[in-house]
Amino acid sequence: MELFKAEKTRRQYSIKNFIVDFYCVKEKLIIELDGEIPFNPTAQEKDKKRDDQLRYLGFQILRFENKMVFYCLDSLLK
Numbered sequence: 001m002e003l004f005k006a007e008k009t010r011r012q013y014s015i016k017n018f019i020v021d022f023y024c025v026k027e028k029l030i031i032e033l034d035g036e037i038p039f040n041p042t043a044q045e046k047d048k049k050r051d052d053q054l055r056y057l058g059f060q061i062l063r064f065e066n067k068m069v070f071y072c073l074d075s076l077l078k
Helices: 002-006 041-056 066-071 073-077
Strands: 009-015 018-024 029-034 060-065
Touching: 018 041, 029 066, 041 060, 060 066, 066 073
Parallel strands: 029 060
Antiparallel strands: 009 018, 018 029
């Protein structure tokens, strides 16, 4: 939570043709919260291409399942 308090963090932020869940401006950090991680190879490939393009632009990306936020928030923040 300190990241969200200490840094300018935006929610549902547009970067190029992507909408990211959370974006910390100073750190160039993108945080994505997903439903269940898809086991669908097509969806996984789409996410990988998206992440690769954002990393190419200089962003760091962290992905978490929604349930981790609800059940493991302390661990996730560490």
